[in-house]
Amino acid sequence: MGIKYKRVLLKLSGEALQGANSYGIDPEFLRRLAQEIKSVVELGVEVAIVIGGGNIFRGVSGATQGMDRATADYMGMLATVINALALQDALEKEDLQTRVLTAIEMREIAEPYIRRRAIRHLEKGRVVIFGAGTGNPFFTTDTAAALRAAEINADVLLKATKVDGIYTADPEKDKNAKKLDKLSYKEVITNGIKVMDSAAVSLCMENQIPIVVFDVRKPGNLEKVVKGKSIGSLVEGEQL
Template sequence: MSQPVYKRILLKLSGEALMGDDSYGINRQTVERIVSEIKEVADLGVEIAIVIGGGNIFRGVAPAAAGMDRATADYMGMLATVMNAMALQDAMRQVGLVSRVQSAITIQQVAEPYIRPKAIQYLEEGKVVVFGAGTGNPFFTTDTAAALRGMEMNANIVLKATKVDGVYTDDPKKNPDAVRYQTITFDEAIAKNLKVMDATALALCRDQNMNICVFSIFKPGALKRVIFGENEGTLVHC
């Protein structure tokens, strides 16, 4: 029987992934479906750390553009990611998946603070660790937090869950001739300005030799296929 090719993963879930077809917030059925995919992989013995976004609730850039102080808006965005982390944790609890939320901003009544060795210990114990509040710093994104935590957790790979099933030569919604890359190097992705992760996250992963797999969380079974190293999504490598 085939074995998972990754022992420990860092899964980046955007806030929008939790939204489903709604225009904002958290869609219960969508979260349950995502959690069932996560559980399937956890049951294989894969250690799972998750960085959750907050775009479904609050994104700092637009309010800042409208005149709000950028740092304040970004802190609000980080708090939004903590709410998503709590929703995800609760959905995991309901299916018997034990998890811990660690926040990069101290907010102790609702989540533990981020402590690296403790997070690693949880992973070793088979608990899912959900990282909230991004990097804890304004002017960053949860993509960068995913790159950072992936490295800190010594994950084998960063899995970027999106709505599209990989990186394409062009926008597949606009161009029917767009082709999905099965693999692509960091340098090529950067040179061609392809949408993988934001530039800071991409540069960090490239410099630290951390591969990224971009795949669709909306495609049933895709996460599991990525874990088994099947031709799913796009592998971005050095």
């Protein structure tokens, strides 16, 4: 079976990197994730990644405890760079060529984000990791993922989560929660479904970038998604 998506933007939450831990980075989860990414790169898929920093520091939570919101957000951006470097190390241990590009310049450890350079790296088969969000406070890494997906002309935005799709309610709290296999962008925004924040969903809608929400912890799921198999939940435009 061939691939459905040639160029993908994978959005990883910082919390995903915790694995079974309550804080920080789980090396075993990173290793397995790197192997999953390698399997799709070997299929010829161009992979870009936006990573969060919630396993280390969340700007919003810092702001609620009295810290200046902009300062807290910048601290959160630095946390994403720590995660980006950890993921880069794991990928390179799997013999993958990688580049970390940051929205906040820090030349000693990463390249500054330049759109054309990012696209060129992808064309050469390198895995590109985008760190530091958008480089601006008050924007989430979900919005950064949608923005970068649009900038690099990604075929799809893959939202990697701990659940196997979008539900009518939190499946861990509500046994009657039903899985929604397909939704439109408008349904997500209008009904306030917490897939990604509304700015991110709106960006995807404007640029017609489908969003697939899937469980990244299950082995083989990433490969199934890029091959177009029906797993997780798909958010796209209205069916004509």
